[in-house]
Amino acid sequence: MHTESPDLETRNVAPRQDNLDPALFGQTPSQTVGPYFHYGLPWKGAADLVGASEMGARPDLFPAEHYVLAVAREHPAPLGEVVELRGRVLDGEGQAVVDAMVEIWQANANGRYASPSDPRDEVPLDPNFIGFGRTATDATGVWRFRTIRPGRVPGPGNSLQAPHVAVSVFGRGLLTRLATRIYFEDGEGNDTDPVLAAVPAERRATLIAHRDPGGAWVRDIVLQGADETAFFAL
Amino acid sequence: MQDVIGYRPEDAGATPSLFADYRSTVRRSPQRELIRIPYTLSEVTGPAGCWERLMGTALADLTTQHRDAPLGQRIIVSGRVLDENARPVPNTVVEIWQANAAGRYIHIRDQWDAPIDPNFTGAGRAITDAEGRYRFVTIRPGAYPWGNHRNAWRPAHIHLSLLGPAFATRLVTQLYFPDDPLIEIDPIANAVPMPYRNRLVARFDIATTVPNWALGYLFDIILKGRAQTPFEDHDHAH
Ligand SMILES: [Fe+3]
Numbered sequence: 121m122h123t124e125s126p127d128l129e130t131r132n133v134a135p136r137q138d139n140l141d142p143a144l145f146g147q148t149p150s151q152t153v154g155p156y157f158h159y160g161l162p163w164k165g166a167a168d169l170v171g172a173s174e175m176g177a178r179p180d181l182f183p184a185e186h187y188v189l190a191v192a193r194e195h196p197a198p199l200g201e202v203v204e205l206r207g208r209v210l211d212g213e214g215q216a217v218v219d220a221m222v223e224i225w226q227a228n229a230n231g232r233y234a235s236p237s238d239p240r241d242e243v244p245l246d247p248n249f250i251g252f253g254r255t256a257t258d259a260t261g262v263w264r265f266r267t268i269r270p271g272r273v274p275g276p277g278n279s280l281q282a283p284h285v286a287v288s289v290f291g292r293g294l295l296t297r298l299a300t301r302i303y304f305e306d307g308e309g310n311d312t313d314p315v316l317a318a319v320p321a322e323r324r325a326t327l328i329a330h331r332d333p334g335g336a337w338v339r340d341i342v343l344q345g346a347d348e349t350a351f352f353a354l
Numbered sequence: 355m356q357d358v359i360g361y362r363p364e365d366a367g368a369t370p371s372l373f374a375d376y377r378s379t380v381r382r383s384p385q386r387e388l389i390r391i392p393y394t395l396s397e398v399t400g401p402a403g404c405w406e407r408l409m410g411t412a413l414a415d416l417t418t419q420h421r422d423a424p425l426g427q428r429i430i431v432s433g434r435v436l437d438e439n440a441r442p443v444p445n446t447v448v449e450i451w452q453a454n455a456a457g458r459y460i461h462i463r464d465q466w467d468a469p470i471d472p473n474f475t476g477a478g479r480a481i482t483d484a485e486g487r488y489r490f491v492t493i494r495p496g497a498y499p500w501g502n503h504r505n506a507w508r509p510a511h512i513h514l515s516l517l518g519p520a521f522a523t524r525l526v527t528q529l530y531f532p533d534d535p536l537i538e539i540d541p542i543a544n545a546v547p548m549p550y551r552n553r554l555v556a557r558f559d560i561a562t563t564v565p566n567w568a569l570g571y572l573f574d575i576i577l578k579g580r581a582q583t584p585f586e587d588h589d590h591a592h
Pocket residue numbers: 154156508511513
């Protein structure tokens with residue numbers, strides 16, 4: 121004689137400890153982006169915060185019919201001075217990291233973030249500037265953004281930060297996101313910037329971009345070693 | 355007065371940047387201690403409400419991006435994005451990418467001897483709703499070998515990328531499946547100490563499973579929470 125259990129259609133398996141176990145609730149740990157992110161993350165135009173070029177993507181790394189991400193769209197230019205920002209990502213042996221991903225987040229030319237968490241309604245937004253960019257490094261380990269030079273943003277107390285771009289670095293072999301900043305060597309307020317001040321004096325140069333003869337702002341990101349970039353605990 | 359409320363530091367389950375069993379970390383992880391900086395507007399802000407303009411339309415169904423259906427076990431991966439205070443993170447972008455059912459990526463640098471599926475790319479994007487929920491339809495990825503050591507195999511996994519509300523909440527992680535013995539011998543998963551490693555393991559869920567169509571998995575993603583909630587902080591002044 122066979123009797124069917126009433127919950128056959130709904131009963132769940134007895135779970136081992138997993139993501140939904142209340143005893144484990146807490147920050148989801150970081151894992152590496154791995155070497156194969158190119159068809160999933162950096163879209164065409166992700167590194168061009170000014171125009172509608174295809175900077176940022178690496179469509180050479182997978183078949184064209186598998187490009188499903190966004191394509192850059194024409195839009196009016198944002199306000200401010202257009203700058204090219206670039207550098208290499210280097211490992212502890214000085215080798216170029218060809219499978220890294222770099223992201224930037226920055227204020228507009230007025231020093232306002234396009235974010236609901238920036239409460240300063242008196243500082244104007246720029247409808248043509250979001251301030252977020254993403255790029256894969258190229259076959260020589262170089263990353264490159266086209267953006268505008270950010271304005272100054274307030275810091276703690278009555279301080280004013282120097283113009284800067286917040287940077288995240290990801291890659292194969294990087295189990296965690298590495299956070300840092302890039303400043304401009306002629307930036308107003310570099311000498312009083314509250315975040316630069318938190319970096320030991322001998323390491324501040326690792327955050328400061330220099331202007332090359334072609335006019336681009338250049339700053340290598342060194343993951344490890346004597347010239348290791350100052351990375352932040354957030 | 356522009357003092358801002360920061361985010362909490364990493365908790366006990368944090369992944370170290372150096373984990374020698376994962377060999378690529380040895381020459382790529384910083385050796386100096388990370389520098390604690392004051393929280394400013396730059397760390398507590400992030401893009402929001404502009405995903406379509408920034409990244410394009412959502413791609414939450416990875417099984418309908420090509421002419422025919424991809425091969426493999428169709429699955430639904432669903433869950434909530436929450437902060438550490440268990441509050442939903444609404445209207446935030448969740449990006450995923452993964453190998454096909456045979457464990458092969460649609461990537462020129464992935465050259466192991468498993469078949470490409472012309473009907474599967476493996477890239478998806480969803481925006482969380484007001485309760486922080488997201489939902490992807492995809493196929494279950496296969497395990498794949500890699501060069502870390504002899505006979506090294508990655509457990510089946512889906513890569514996930516989240517921005518959250520702020521620069522401080524940026525997270526890239528991987529989702530693993532609950533019935534996979536390879537998790538226990540994978541250097542990348544093992545970089546996370548137990549029991550926190552289990553935070554990376556999804557749960558099979560019969561309620562998410564759709565009869566005659568797809569198996570369902572639940573995976574909540576917990577981002578850093580505010581050091582204090584703005585709500586409690588309205589009289590904060592220095
Ligand atoms: Fe992978």
